Amino acid sequence: MTDQLQWIQTELDTLKDQGLYNHIRTLASPQGPWLVVDGKKALNFCSNNYLGLANHPRLVQAAKEIVDRYGVGPTAVRSIAGTMDIHLELERRLAQFKGVEAAVTFQSGFCANLAVIPALVSKEDVIFSDELNHASIIDGSRLSRARIERFAHANPADLERVIRANAGSYRRGLVITDGVFSMDGDLAPLDEIYAVSSAHDLMLMVDDAHGEGVVGKGGRGIVDHFNLHGKVDVEVGTLSKAFGVVGGVVAGKSVIVEWLRQRGRPFLFSSAVTPPDVAACLAAVDLLEESTDLVDKLWENSRYFKTEMKALGFDTGLSVTPITPIMLGEAPLAQQFSRELYNEGVFAMAIGFPTVPQGKARIRVMISASHSRDDLDYGLQAFAKVGRKLGVIR
Known part of the structure; x- marks a missing residue:
């Protein structure tokens, strides 16, 4: 290794010493309630496959049929020769679904944030951002070159304070919040945030990646x-979680969507x-419009799992959604807990710094409509066994 790259190895060694190194496991099966993980069958508590659509027969069949008609790739950006009629149909249907x-769609939810934020604000403007917003919002905000002012998490009163403190110092203002916060599973008080932002004549943006298909x-x-x-x-949303596929979407006022077709860089490049x-x-979209059964099953599973985990003595944090954090504190404990769960046949990864703050490491359980009651009970038994072994519960 050259001297110029030695610092990388040093940093990697430090991550391992601190229990922050991410050992990435490999899947050899379709997404579903059970996976083959590093060659071993395990209960899936990791995926964002909220509604179990990633391997749904109707989605699989639709993808197979369109390959015969259109091939596998567009080979062009949307603004030159990459816009197909099915892109426009999806955008029309998504707008209809969301009212x-x-x-307009993008390659991912991350790309959607990188497209829309710099298109709406720049160096003369200000962004008022929840302090726990997703990394894609943070990166999109930095790319915009707008001044970033953070307000306390899910706190409309602090948003009001920060706006007043910056009054008269910018051209345009944009308030941004996640809808469902992906690490804690709590919900933004969007009604109150709207009241504040509208009172100050500010644009309002919500990243609903973990809310679409769920709330x-x-x-x-x-x-x-x-x-x-x-x-x-x-x-802003994603099609890679509850929708089970991949892609991002920006939905809302038609003038903003038209502007993004002209100036959204991931759309153009x-x-x-x-x-x-x-x-x-x-x-x-067809499935979601036809019935609420999958969404209802997701919430039924979520309520059952949370209730049983709390009864066992686990701390599930502030979650009010199917995202269920099991709060453990330090990263080494969370990683050990994850390994022990894997030994018991449960795939549930540890999450630590920098994804969450120091001292807030956890196992994040992602409940799905595809889980049966037997699946959930299997997972509960594994958590109980590991929790008692490691002294997390009695």
């Missing part, structure tokens, strides 16, 4: 949950989402 004027009527998202249709300027992915996403 907004228009929608709101039939999974229509946090804006629907709070009945704020037409009031939130921008909803990265190839379009592939035809089979688009077809599978359309099939997912």
Whole structure:
């Protein structure tokens, strides 16, 4: 190794010493309630496959059929030769599903945030950002070159304070919050945040990546949950979680969507989402519009698992959604807990710094509608056994 790269090895060794090194496991099966992980069958408590759609027969069939018609790749950016009629159909259907004027899709939810934030604000402007917002919001905000002012997590009163403290010092202002916070599973008080932002004539954006397909009527998202249709300027979402596929979406006011088609850099400079992915996403929308059964089952499973975990003595934090953090404190304990769970046939990864603050390491359990009651009971028994072995519960 050259001297110029030795610092990387030193940093990697430090991560291992601190219990922060991420040992990435390998899957050899479709996503589902059970996986083959590093060659071993294990209960899946890791994936964002909320509704079990990632391997749903209708999505698989839709992807297969469209390959015969359109091939496997668009080979162009959307603004040159990459926009297919199925892209426009998906965007129309997503706008209809979410009850907004228009929608535009991107390669991922991360790309959607990198597209929309720099398109709305720049160095003369300010962003008011929840202190626990997702990394993609942080990166998109930095790329915009706007001044970033953070407000206390899910605290509309502190948002008001920060806005007043910066009054008159910017051209345009944008308030950004996650809808469902991915590490804690808590919900942004979007109705109160809207009241503050509208009172100060600020644009409002919510990243609903973990809310779409989960909260709101039939999974229509946090804006629907709070009945704020037409009031939130921008909803950013992903098609890689509850929808079970891949891609990102920006939905909201038609003028913003049209602006992103002209100035959203991932739209302009990265190839379009592939035809089979688009077809599978359309099939997912069909399923969500036909019935709320999968969303209902997701919440039923979530309530059962949380209730039983609390009865065992585990701390599930602030979660009010199917995201269930098992708070453990220090990263080495969380990693050891994860390894012990794997030995018991449960795949549930540890999450530590920098994804969460120091001292807030956890196992994050992702409940799915595809889990049976027997699956959940199997997982509960494993958590109980490991928790007692490591002294986390009695």
